[in-house]
Amino acid sequence: MRRTTRFAPLAVRGRRVIGAILATFALFSVVSVVLSISATSRSQNRGVVVEVAARQRTLAERYVKEVLLARAGVQVNPGVTASILRRSADVLLKGGTAPPVNGDDDETTLSAATDAIARAQLRQERRLAADLTAMGAATLAHRPLAAVPVTAHEHLSGSPVERLRVLAALTSNVSLNAARTIATGTDRNITRLIDIQVILGIAGLLTSMGLAFALIAATRRQTEHFRSLVTSSTDLVLVFGVGGCRYVSQSVADMLGHPEGDALGDGFAGFVHADDLAAVRAAATQGEPHEIVFRMRNRFGEWRELEAHVTDLRRDRHVRGVLLNARDVTERVRLEEELTRQAFHDGLTGLANRALFRDRLDQALARSARSGDPLAILLVDLDGFKQVNDSLGHDAGDQLLREVAKRFAEITRPSDTLARLGGDEFALIVEQAGEARASSVATRLLERLSDPLHIAHRELALGASVGIVLHTGGIGQSEDLIRHADLAMSAAKEAGRGRYEVFRQDMARELGELLGLEHELRLGLQRGEFTLHYQPEISLSDDAIVGVEALVRWTSPTRERVSPAQFIPIAEASGLIIPLGEFVLREACAQTARWRAQGILPEPFVTWVNLSGKQLSAGGVAALVGSVLQDTGLPARSLGLEVTETAIVVDEPAHDRARAELQELHDRGVRIAIDDFGTGSSSLAQLRRYPIDLVKIDLAFVQGVEHNAKDAAITANIVSLAHALGLPAIAEGIETDGQLASMRELGCDIGQGYLFARPASADDVGRILASALEGTKPVSAP
Amino acid sequence: MTERDFRISVDGRSGRQRLRSGDVRFAVSNRGPDTHELLVVRTDGSRLPLRADGLTVDEDAVKSATVATLDGRGAGTAESLRAHLAPGRYVLFCNMAGHYLGGMHVDLVVR
Numbered sequence: 001m002r003r004t005t006r007f008a009p010l011a012v013r014g015r016r017v018i019g020a021i022l023a024t025f026a027l028f029s030v031v032s033v034v035l036s037i038s039a040t041s042r043s044q045n046r047g048v049v050v051e052v053a054a055r056q057r058t059l060a061e062r063y064v065k066e067v068l069l070a071r072a073g074v075q076v077n078p079g080v081t082a083s084i085l086r087r088s089a090d091v092l093l094k095g096g097t098a099p100p101v102n103g104d105d106d107e108t109t110l111s112a113a114t115d116a117i118a119r120a121q122l123r124q125e126r127r128l129a130a131d132l133t134a135m136g137a138a139t140l141a142h143r144p145l146a147a148v149p150v151t152a153h154e155h156l157s158g159s160p161v162e163r164l165r166v167l168a169a170l171t172s173n174v175s176l177n178a179a180r181t182i183a184t185g186t187d188r189n190i191t192r193l194i195d196i197q198v199i200l201g202i203a204g205l206l207t208s209m210g211l212a213f214a215l216i217a218a219t220r221r222q223t224e225h226f227r228s229l230v231t232s233s234t235d236l237v238l239v240f241g242v243g244g245c246r247y248v249s250q251s252v253a254d255m256l257g258h259p260e261g262d263a264l265g266d267g268f269a270g271f272v273h274a275d276d277l278a279a280v281r282a283a284a285t286q287g288e289p290h291e292i293v294f295r296m297r298n299r300f301g302e303w304r305e306l307e308a309h310v311t312d313l314r315r316d317r318h319v320r321g322v323l324l325n326a327r328d329v330t331e332r333v334r335l336e337e338e339l340t341r342q343a344f345h346d347g348l349t350g351l352a353n354r355a356l357f358r359d360r361l362d363q364a365l366a367r368s369a370r371s372g373d374p375l376a377i378l379l380v381d382l383d384g385f386k387q388v389n390d391s392l393g394h395d396a397g398d399q400l401l402r403e404v405a406k407r408f409a410e411i412t413r414p415s416d417t418l419a420r421l422g423g424d425e426f427a428l429i430v431e432q433a434g435e436a437r438a439s440s441v442a443t444r445l446l447e448r449l450s451d452p453l454h455i456a457h458r459e460l461a462l463g464a465s466v467g468i469v470l471h472t473g474g475i476g477q478s479e480d481l482i483r484h485a486d487l488a489m490s491a492a493k494e495a496g497r498g499r500y501e502v503f504r505q506d507m508a509r510e511l512g513e514l515l516g517l518e519h520e521l522r523l524g525l526q527r528g529e530f531t532l533h534y535q536p537e538i539s540l541s542d543d544a545i546v547g548v549e550a551l552v553r554w555t556s557p558t559r560e561r562v563s564p565a566q567f568i569p570i571a572e573a574s575g576l577i578i579p580l581g582e583f584v585l586r587e588a589c590a591q592t593a594r595w596r597a598q599g600i601l602p603e604p605f606v607t608w609v610n611l612s613g614k615q616l617s618a619g620g621v622a623a624l625v626g627s628v629l630q631d632t633g634l635p636a637r638s639l640g641l642e643v644t645e646t647a648i649v650v651d652e653p654a655h656d657r658a659r660a661e662l663q664e665l666h667d668r669g670v671r672i673a674i675d676d677f678g679t680g681s682s683s684l685a686q687l688r689r690y691p692i693d694l695v696k697i698d699l700a701f702v703q704g705v706e707h708n709a710k711d712a713a714i715t716a717n718i719v720s721l722a723h724a725l726g727l728p729a730i731a732e733g734i735e736t737d738g739q740l741a742s743m744r745e746l747g748c749d750i751g752q753g754y755l756f757a758r759p760a761s762a763d764d765v766g767r768i769l770a771s772a773l774e775g776t777k778p779v780s781a782p
Numbered sequence: 783m784t785e786r787d788f789r790i791s792v793d794g795r796s797g798r799q800r801l802r803s804g805d806v807r808f809a810v811s812n813r814g815p816d817t818h819e820l821l822v823v824r825t826d827g828s829r830l831p832l833r834a835d836g837l838t839v840d841e842d843a844v845k846s847a848t849v850a851t852l853d854g855r856g857a858g859t860a861e862s863l864r865a866h867l868a869p870g871r872y873v874l875f876c877n878m879a880g881h882y883l884g885g886m887h888v889d890l891v892v893r
Contacts, residue, residue, distance in 0.1 A: 117858060162883065166880040169837045
């Protein structure tokens with residue numbers, strides 16, 4: 001397994017090396033001192049040994065003299081000298097305290113000899129000393145010398161004096177030679193010690209030098225290592241101290257396109273954006289804040305965004321400054337700006353989007369709250385944009401929106417916020433604007449919009465509905481303002497489009513009313529508060545009942561009877577028309593089936609159910625009708641569906657599907673009628689594409705037929721048109737005999753209205769049907 | 783030849799030694815413990831004259847008869863001593879103080 005080299009910071013390695021150097025010195029010093037102490041001690045011992053050994057010679061000679069004097073009768077005591085001599089010989093060999101020669105001599109302490117030769121010599125000396133003193137004692141005692149047991153020699157002969165002198169000489173000789181041996185050995189030891197100390201010193205010095213060189217090399221390597229890191233790093237490293245910039249890395253010079261020296265001192269300031277200079281100086285002198293972003297001009301004259309990490313190293317004795325570690329984050333900043341722009345701008349027109357609009361509005365409201373200045377919001381909805389989109393395609397629609405945005409932008413002030421909220425809806429915040437200015441802006445928007453637009457090789461004239469809401473200053477809620485602007489815009493649309501409306505509080509009240517109604521409508525559907533009334537339809541040729549129109553009625557527990565004119569638009573707008581329409585269809589079919597079962601229905605008889613445009617465009621009508629007919633057992637021919645003109649003139653895809661579904665129902669036998677004919681803009685060609693069985697003339701024409709020549713003419717044309725298409729016509733809303741007469745005169749086939757019968761409950765209508773069948777008499781008004 | 787305190791032996795034997803005349807190499811080993819020297823002196827068999835100290839042979843007096851000398855060597859040393867020995871009587875001795883008198887001498891008869 002390969003070992004990886006662990007990187008140790010220089011500080012750690014340096015401490016270790018210095019520690020090793022000191023330890024080496026300490027070790028060598030201790031060894032040297034110990035050796036020196038030992039040598040000194042030995043040297044001292046040697047001196048003592050030599051001294052004592054030299055003294056042995058004197059003692060031996062003195063002993064011989066004292067023996068001779070004593071033998072001659074002189075009063076001396078050789079025994080004391082003999083004792084000292086023997087004791088000293090013993091101490092020389094074993095170590096210890098040598099006895100004083102004279103009473104006033106100091107005692108001498110010495111350690112035992114260690115050298116083998118010296119010890120042998122000292123042993124010999126001790127034997128000789130013993131022989132000498134034994135020989136002396138025998139001489140004094142006049143004993144025969146030959147009987148004295150001597151151990152150190154074999155051939156001693158001659159007179160007692162000679163023998164004593166020879167023994168004394170031998171003792172002296174061996175004693176001095178032992179001292180010499182010890183001295184020589186000690187000298188040798190000291191020489192060796194000096195050699196060892198020299199070797200130790202050299203070794204210690206070399207080791208320390210080696211370690212020091214290793215440390216220096218490591219320092220250099222590490223310095224180079226960090227220098228390489230700093231110089232080759234793309235990060236910009238700058239150090240600031242007293243007098244400005246003290247150090248810049250090579251990367252800074254590369255970026256600036258100037259030598260490093262140009263950025264030093266106060267030169268650095270020349271490259272920093274003037275707006276950021278104060279922040280950079282503050283960070284460079286105080287070490288705070290820890291993160292700053294500033295701009296620097298690069299070699300190409302571009303401003304680059306730098307993000308710097310600021311580290312205060314003024315207390316670090318190696319740096320003594322503030323370190324800025326900066327990175328070029330220009331691309332990131334630009335990306336962030338672009339993402340922010342995309343997040344807050346409409347991709348198509350480049351205008352502010354809804355999120356930015358809300359943000360700006362909140363800011364404008366905050367300013368208004370502080371200053372009390374009024375502001376206005378204009379909500380613009382293009383009229384007829386949907387048709388452009390449908391007829392010319394989405395690309396043309398997009399082009400139109402861009403052109404409109406451009407025109408609006410020309411009119412607005414830079415301080416105003418123009419936004420596209422989505423689809424064809426634009427919004428404008430006009431600050432410090434009252435009603436007069438807001439109205440003026442709205443007028444100019446509409447005027448500018450009315451100039452012809454050239455889109456997809458077509459010249460288009462576009463209108464818009466503008467809702468204005470005024471905030472008179474102070475605290476305001478953006479949501480409320482937008483909702484109110486929306487209401488005002490709806491009011492402008494209702495008032496005929498191509499105009500502006502300023503929001504009034506009663507609009508909000510209407511809104512509240514509508515919202516409440518929608519809620520109750522939803523609850524009413526769940527609670528079964530809806531019932532059906534039926535209004536008979538009479539053949540104008542023979543007054544026979546030929547069908548009924550099913551009409552929904554709502555009796556709310558809180559509002560009592562609510563007019564269909566009131567709740568049907570809400571049901572349409574809220575989508576509740578889908579479940580409501582299904583209820584009507586199912587109930588009408590079930591009731592007709594019951595009537596059939598009761599045998600009170602004439603033939604032919606059709607129950608007509610109104611079909612909403614929403615139901616048609618939502619799809620699935622054919623399937624629903626098929627299912628209901630199956631469930632109720634009602635023959636398809638007994639069911640008729642009334643479809644308004646506007647319901648079938650819808651956008652293309654839904655249009656085709658709706659037509660296909662109606663065709664399918666028609667093929668099954670279900671009757672299809674065009675309701676309110678004459679109010680829409682359907683063309684003959686469009687009508688011919690639909691499977692229509694009956695044309696229903698709007699009551700507005702019917703009721704004017706008697707006295708209004710135009711209405712009469714239109715009605716006559718509708719009847720003629722229907723007949724030309726081979727379709728019967730039915731006139732609704734006949735209330736007077738005059739109207740009835742006129743319609744009969746025009747050749748209208750069927751009539752419906754209060755003149756014949758008001759809408760009535762199923763039971764009431766059942767009774768009418770029963771009685772009509774029984775008497776086969778025409779129905780008349782109750 | 784071995785020297786020790788205080789006798790001289792040749793091939794482990796003390797007492798008079800015999801040798802053929804001619805060039806002789808003495809391998810002298812000092813077994814100590816004292817320091818010893820070796821002198822080879824032609825003699826007529828009488829005791830060698832002593833110096834005034836009465837402890838050492840008067841080397842000047844026997845200088846003409848001295849055929850070889852080996853200076854004092856410490857115990858444990860081994861030296862080589864060459865000499866041309868004509869037929870006659872010789873005495874080999876150590877002349878450290880008292881050693882000759884202490885018995886460190888051996889007679890050598892060369893033929």
